[in-house]
Amino acid sequence: MLGVTLPASTKIRVWDSTAETRFIVLPMRPAATEGWEEERLATLVTRDCMIGTGLPRRPGGVAT
Amino acid sequence: MNGIHDMGGMEGFGPVKPEPNEPPFHSAWEARSLALNRAMSYAKIWNIDRSRAAIEEMPPHDYLTMSYYDKWALRLEKLLIEYGLVGADEVAAGHSLHHPKPIERTLAAADVNKALTRGSYSRPATTTARFKAGDRVRTKNIHPRTHTRLPRYARGRAGIIECVRGHHVFPDSVAIGQGENPQWLYTVLFEARELWGEAADPTLSVSIEAWEPYLEPT
Numbered sequence: 001m002l003g004v005t006l007p008a009s010t011k012i013r014v015w016d017s018t019a020e021t022r023f024i025v026l027p028m029r030p031a032a033t034e035g036w037e038e039e040r041l042a043t044l045v046t047r048d049c050m051i052g053t054g055l056p057r058r059p060g061g062v063a064t
Numbered sequence: 065m066n067g068i069h070d071m072g073g074m075e076g077f078g079p080v081k082p083e084p085n086e087p088p089f090h091s092a093w094e095a096r097s098l099a100l101n102r103a104m105s106y107a108k109i110w111n112i113d114r115s116r117a118a119i120e121e122m123p124p125h126d127y128l129t130m131s132y133y134d135k136w137a138l139r140l141e142k143l144l145i146e147y148g149l150v151g152a153d154e155v156a157a158g159h160s161l162h163h164p165k166p167i168e169r170t171l172a173a174a175d176v177n178k179a180l181t182r183g184s185y186s187r188p189a190t191t192t193a194r195f196k197a198g199d200r201v202r203t204k205n206i207h208p209r210t211h212t213r214l215p216r217y218a219r220g221r222a223g224i225i226e227c228v229r230g231h232h233v234f235p236d237s238v239a240i241g242q243g244e245n246p247q248w249l250y251t252v253l254f255e256a257r258e259l260w261g262e263a264a265d266p267t268l269s270v271s272i273e274a275w276e277p278y279l280e281p282t
Contacts, residue, residue, distance in 0.1 A: 001078070001079040001080060002079075002080050003079060003080075008267065009267075010267065011267045011269075012267050012268045012269075013268075013269050013271070014268070014269070014270040014271070016072065016215065016218075016270060016271065017273065018273045018274070019185075019235075019249055019275075020112075020182070020185040020232065020233075021273050022182075
């Protein structure tokens, strides 16, 4: 249990990496971040984002 | 092996509580455990699959209570003894008692980056892939006493080939000294209801990477 709650409309896909194939998680870009530089966007990315178990922080807000 | 490591679908462990500001190592011996394990991987006396199997074979109580690098350190001891590089008496004594057995590939400081880079497990195709994307398959209901990468929750289940990943080293063979025996590897997609029953989340699907010997056509 990683404490993330998603709306019922979100499709959940679990990738069980049982071989040596590895996958990269691309965190979903939050709304209202158009035109942000890479460095600023990176401030929204958490550890959980990078393992696919959390959403990025909202601009000016806290991690959800 | 139906061991404690195969936890997919198990419940009751409680929430995952990440440690705040977790350091890479909590003490120097953890770094040493990593370094020794990596140095011995570089020596290529054993392979990654035998190495994983060595952790999976730990007694369930140890597996559940030991820290990550504790398990790595114990795994190293076990494999060093198994491959005749260190005696059990030497591990107990904490120092060398016998003439050391030479190894061909020793890790030098200049090779550390190479040692930390993942190797490729892809091998040239020697057969034609039996399945293609979109094919319906069923995983076999196998329970080998030895190493396998087919998780228990996904045995005997109907799924769809989503992607052909290439021709890869077969862990079930290489882990038990039967050679790389490369096989076609596929991403197989299952609906959650196929795995977890009617009450499963309808928005959930799960994929595994499955070698061809795990699969049969439906």
